[in-house]
Amino acid sequence: MRKSRAAAIRNRAQKSALRTALKRASSGSAADRPEAVKLLDRAARKGLIHRNAAARHKSQLARAGK
Numbered sequence: 001m002r003k004s005r006a007a008a009i010r011n012r013a014q015k016s017a018l019r020t021a022l023k024r025a026s027s028g029s030a031a032d033r034p035e036a037v038k039l040l041d042r043a044a045r046k047g048l049i050h051r052n053a054a055a056r057h058k059s060q061l062a063r064a065g066k
Contacts (some may be wrong), residue, residue, distance in 0.1 A: 011048060018043050022057060024062055033061055 018039050025036035037058055044054035 014046075016050055018048070022061075025061055030065060033065060035060060048049065 019037075021032070021036040021039050025032040040049075040054040040057050043049045043052040
């Protein structure tokens with residue numbers, strides 16, 4: 001139970017950081033985009049989000065940058 005509670009806290013913090021980076025990248029400058037992509041790749045690799053969800057978000061960021 002303690003391990004799952006610690007993992008839930010860690011996952012919540014990482015998801016929050018990911019959402020913040022995505023918001024900053026979509027509304028901010030192009031300099032924020034690589035950080036968001038890096039966090040998306042890491043989240044997908046660690047199983048925090050599904051890999052297709054990460055790919056979808058990366059595609060949306062790329063389209064927004066044009």
